[in-house]
Structures are given as structure tokens and as C-alpha cells.
Amino acid sequence: MPDPFRVLVLNQVSASGLKRLPSDTYVVGKEVTDPDAVLLRSADMHAMDIPPGVKAIGRCGAGTNNIPVAAMSARGVPVFNAPGANANAVKELVLAGMLMAARNLAPAQRFVDLLDPGAADLEKAVEAGKKDFAGTELAGQTLGIIGLGKIGSLVADAAIKLGMNVLGYDPEITVDAAWSLPAQVKKAAGVNDVLKSANFITLHVPLLDATRNLVNAKNLALAKQGAVLLNFSREGVVDDEAVLAALDRKDLGWYVCDFPGSRILRHARVIALPHLGASTHEAEENCAVMVADQLRDFLEHGNIANAVNFPNVSMERESRFRVAIANANVPNMLGQISTAMARAGLNIHTMVNKSRGDMAYTLVDVDSPVGEEVIAALKRIGGVLAVRYLPQP
């Protein structure tokens, strides 16, 4: 009986996902030591001393900016995420955010909270007070979407169904994402173009060097007066100081965000939510199930689906003896791998090799058991980052 896989869990992860890792072959929990894999949501792994035995990381969500992806790539460790699994939850909260801003729902609710329930003139006070909260309708307004991936495209679709005009910007859009966009979405030339034209601007980009402070003092100066900025992306994508200044100048009408940083808290025109975008039972379950399945397929068979730093690689088992190799995407790796195997008298039954950027990944099924000395020889090849032997009982 092989040792069970050990999975360290850093956040509250849906039980439906954890159940996908059966207890006869997995030890899963928050106290697990010497883990083979780590499952998490938003925990910050940058300062963590990631144990050497970690072979995979599973992010039950979309963003991976809380994980040292480059350092994991250098160790040949895939970082899995759950593309699209929480997109509907975020889309619905963006719609709620637009409505909260357009209809002044936060101050209206505060007004009602302060009414005296025992007052004889309660109804009169309600009718007198409501004029302060008259708002605008979404239909006919222009929504600018920056980032047209899984969330951005769902927001575009919903906004069009609500009668809004939609302008989108995404310089890195994939062919699949472009296909899933409604035909009515107009293409913007850049962030400035979106800010100049939109009454509502919503951000759906990952936090990267290129997107840090994507919305800043310079481009906020172009915004339409009273525009609503929505940030359900990441705190660092928006320069909070610049937003506060724009709100105080009344250039921006509202800032709706999912990241209540200390600078923006309690501003009258900020609606800040406690990172609730993906917090629905459905999204939490979707993310956890998707990532746990991907992690299991990798740990047991070496297959990779939806890793942000590896190509997708999957091969049906054609033998009980499989070797998985992560290596730098440089010439002659396959030659050296097959030579090391041939020298040990191993016959390669099937092999698949794919690359993505600097990373390549190879699965090899051989016809007979692989000795420790072969695994050691493979590990010694320059450019090889990680080697795993995955025999089946």
C-alpha cells in the first residue's frame, strides 16, 4: 500500500471539494506536515517557507497573485487554478454594485436605519427623505469593461441584457474569450478610451506588474463626471489615493470595490465589500471541486489541466509505469530523457511532451518498472526541474 498523499489546506475550502480526495489515499487538513500539495484560496504564500516536498499548489479561485508562481515554476511545481468557476458569482456582485451606486442604495439604507420606528410621522419622514436618493437607471448608460476574460464576458452579456451599451478593452484577449463575447460589445482602444466614454467602469484583470495602478491619477482625470468605478479585481489594480481625490473633486460619483483598504474605508462615496466576489456556496463548491480534481489527476497520474505556469498535458494510462518530468523548454531535452531511459533498458510505450513559454512537461509510459537510479539520472539532466515516478499497483 503506497503512502497516502498529504494535502495542506490553508483556507476554508468547500467540503465538496475536499471530499474529492478520498481518505484511503489522502491525508487532508490544516495541520498536515510534509505536504505533497497545498490547497488554498486567498492566503498569502509569498512569505511562506514552502516545504521541498510540495509537488503542486491548487488555488480554489481565479487570481494567483498570492502565490509565488515564478519560484514554483523554477521548482517544476504547477500552480492550478479554477478558470471561470466563480465568474458568475462575481458577475452578480458587479451587477449589485452597479445598482447600489446608481440608486444610492447605501446612503438610502443608512437613512432608513436612523429612522425612529416609534415616530408618529414615520411615513412622512420616509416620503420627505427619499428625494435625496433619487438615482439613475442602468438602461441606456455605457459600461466600460477592462479585462474580457471569464468574468468580464459574463458582465458584458448581463449588461447588454439590461439595456446598457458596452465598451470593452483587453489587449491580451484569447480567441475563446473573444468568441464568447456578445456581438454588441464595442472595442475600446485603451484604458483612456474606456474612462473617457463610460458612465460605469468595471475592472476584471489579474494583478500583474502591467496592471498595477492601471487606474491612476492620470487616467482618472479623463473620467466622465459622476462616473462609477467598480473594482472586483484586486486592490493593487487601482491607485486608492487617486480615486479618493477624484471622488472629492466629484469627478467620480462612486467607487465600488471588494477590497476595503485602510485609505478608502468610511469615505461617503465608497461602497466597500469584504472580498465577497466569490463567496457564494455555488462558486466555493465549483472552485474547490475543479481544483481538487485537477490536483488529484496530477498527483496520481501526472496529468495537468489549468495550471497557470504549465501547458495542459494529459495522457491515458497505457502502462502501470509512468514518469512525469518538468523541464526547461530548451533543445534536446527529449533526446536526453529517452537516452537515459534506453540506457536503463526501458522501452518507451507512449510519450507526450508539450511546452508553454519557458516550461515544458513530459509524460512517459514505459513497459517495465523504473528503478530509483533512472529517476536519479533523469534528475541530473541539466534543465530538468522535477521528476516523479507514478507506478500503479
Ligand SMILES: NC(=O)c1ccc[n+]([C@@H]2O[C@H](COP(=O)([O-])OP(=O)(O)OC[C@H]3O[C@@H](n4cnc5c(N)ncnc54)[C@H](O)[C@@H]3O)[C@@H](O)[C@H]2O)c1
Ligand atoms: N473579488 C473576487 O472575489 C474575485 C473573484 C474572482 C476573480 N477575481 C479577480 O478577477 C480577475 C479576473 O478573473 P477572471 O476569472 O475573469 O480571469 P480571466 O483570466 O478569465 O480574465 C482576465 C482577463 O484580463 C485580461 N487582461 C490581462 N491584462 C490586461 C490589461 N493590461 N488590460 C486589460 N485586460 C487585461 C486577460 O487577457 C484576460 O482576458 C482575477 O485575476 C482575480 O484577480 C476577484
Ligand SMILES: O=C(O)CC[C@@H](O)C(=O)O
Ligand atoms: O476565495 C475567495 O473568496 C476569493 C477568490 C478570488 O479572489 C479569486 O481570485 O478567485
